[in-house]
């Protein structure tokens with residue numbers, strides 16, 4: 471039922487967009503993230519990791535010598551933000567930081583029948599209806615506008631410091647909150663994830 475409602479919302483939105491009558495940013499879906507923690511996915515019962523403040527180290531794989539970090543990235547991990555979340559987080563409220571010059575792999579997985587995708591873009595792009603091309607070479611799933619209903623890994627190198635976002639590239643999803651904060655830092659020595667307080 472939830473998925474049906476969600477489809478309905480999206481198709482209504484897309485129709486509005488097509489008709490050119492949509493003028494305000496989608497921002498009404500302000501459901502706070504449930505404490506994601508480790509848990510069973512409500513739809514599948516599968517154990518999927520989702521980081522909380524105490525288990526970031528278990529969640530990410532770090533190879534300091536190779537300067538390579540691997541993050542799981544599960545779209546629709548749970549029902550938070552109507553399923554428009556990665557690992558249970560949305561609207562930038564998980565901040566992934568990686569040191570400049572490192573290699574980053576995202577292990578994208580979509581748990582929903584709705585297509586989702588992932589694209590690394592400059593932070594301000596996350597609020598747009600279409601988030602555009604990946605900022606770093608290779609920093610997206612295949613054809614992010616269409617989205618995927620399966621798993622796909624992608625790896626890229628972060629050769630420039632700045633504030634970025636891991637956004638869903640399916641039209642209007644990121645504007646509805648389907649994005650995480652992704653910072654490339656020239657000072658950080660190891661990758662980290664932080665959870666800013668809700669405003």
Ligand SMILES: [Cu+2]
Nearest residue numbers: 586638643648
């Ligand atoms: Cu999405």
